[in-house]
Amino acid sequence: MRASLIQIEVDPDESVESRRVRAGSLVREQRGSDLVVLPELWPVGAFAFESFGTEAEPLEGPTFEAMSAAALDAGVWLHAGSIVERDPDGPLYNTSLIFSPDGELARTYRKIHRFGFDKGEAVLMSAGDELVTLTLPETKVGVATCYDLRFPELFRALVDAGAQTLVIPAGWPARRRAHWSLLARARAVENQTYVLACGTAGTHAGVEQAGYSVVVDPWGEVLAEAGAAEEVLTVDLDMARVAKTREEFPALKDRVLGR
Numbered sequence: 001m002r003a004s005l006i007q008i009e010v011d012p013d014e015s016v017e018s019r020r021v022r023a024g025s026l027v028r029e030q031r032g033s034d035l036v037v038l039p040e041l042w043p044v045g046a047f048a049f050e051s052f053g054t055e056a057e058p059l060e061g062p063t064f065e066a067m068s069a070a071a072l073d074a075g076v077w078l079h080a081g082s083i084v085e086r087d088p089d090g091p092l093y094n095t096s097l098i099f100s101p102d103g104e105l106a107r108t109y110r111k112i113h114r115f116g117f118d119k120g121e122a123v124l125m126s127a128g129d130e131l132v133t134l135t136l137p138e139t140k141v142g143v144a145t146c147y148d149l150r151f152p153e154l155f156r157a158l159v160d161a162g163a164q165t166l167v168i169p170a171g172w173p174a175r176r177r178a179h180w181s182l183l184a185r186a187r188a189v190e191n192q193t194y195v196l197a198c199g200t201a202g203t204h205a206g207v208e209q210a211g212y213s214v215v216v217d218p219w220g221e222v223l224a225e226a227g228a229a230e231e232v233l234t235v236d237l238d239m240a241r242v243a244k245t246r247e248e249f250p251a252l253k254d255r256v257l258g259r
């Protein structure tokens with residue numbers, strides 16, 4: 001399975017609409033990949049809290065339209081990262097959109113763990129409460145978003161639901177890049193899954209983004225890693241590696257707690 005991670009730059013000098021068009025072009029350039037991934041909140045910026053209200057979209061809003069068309073044109077499964085979703089009842093959610101190669105919405109995921117403690121996303125948005133997995137032709141995917149990466153119990157639940165590949169869009173800050181790289185590998189090792197972790201580049205709302213998107217195999221080896229700037233990572237994944245790793249080193253079978 002070929003996967004492409006688009007570590008797009010989020011820059012306040014570029015309009016949201018221009019970035020949407022550019023993201024669509026970048027997705028179309030990945031024709032030939034099976035799965036394409038964009039980061040968290042790339043239209044507005046994960047730290048652009050002041051714009052969350054004005055840039056919030058209904059689920060089937062402009063980002064949905066642009067990404068559905070891009071998935072169809074490229075003929076790829078597209079995890080289109082997340083948007084600020086305005087629910088018809090009023091609350092905002094950090095909602096990921098996943099499209100099939102015919103441009104249909106296959107899944108949504110509302111971020112469960114909101115970041116910011118007593119400010120930002122944690123107070124402006126509502127939390128999701130549903131685990132989301134999706135069966136692709138070659139693998140079963142479990143999804144999570146950014147801060148979720150710090151909560152291993154979520155990933156264990158995804159593995160219990162059958163996930164073999166974890167897809168994690170993020171808008172992770174450069175200040176904590178070491179945590180990002182460490183936790184992405186930890187989630188792969190402890191769950192014996194592939195991890196596709198796609199962040200943003202650039203600086204917005206005064207927060208420099210980490211970049212360093214990474215693809216980790218089920219043994220914890222880094223197969224590809226981006227730098228800090230905008231970049232597309234393309235990697236061929238041998239899906240048999242998940243079962244092989246779990247068979248040769250059956251630690252998941254030795255669980256005592258939480259089964």
Ligand SMILES: O=C(O)CCC(=O)C(=O)O
Pocket residue numbers: 046114115145146147148150171172173176179
């Ligand atoms: O956990 C972190 O350090 C970063 C999380 C974050 O930036 C987010 O969830 O938007």
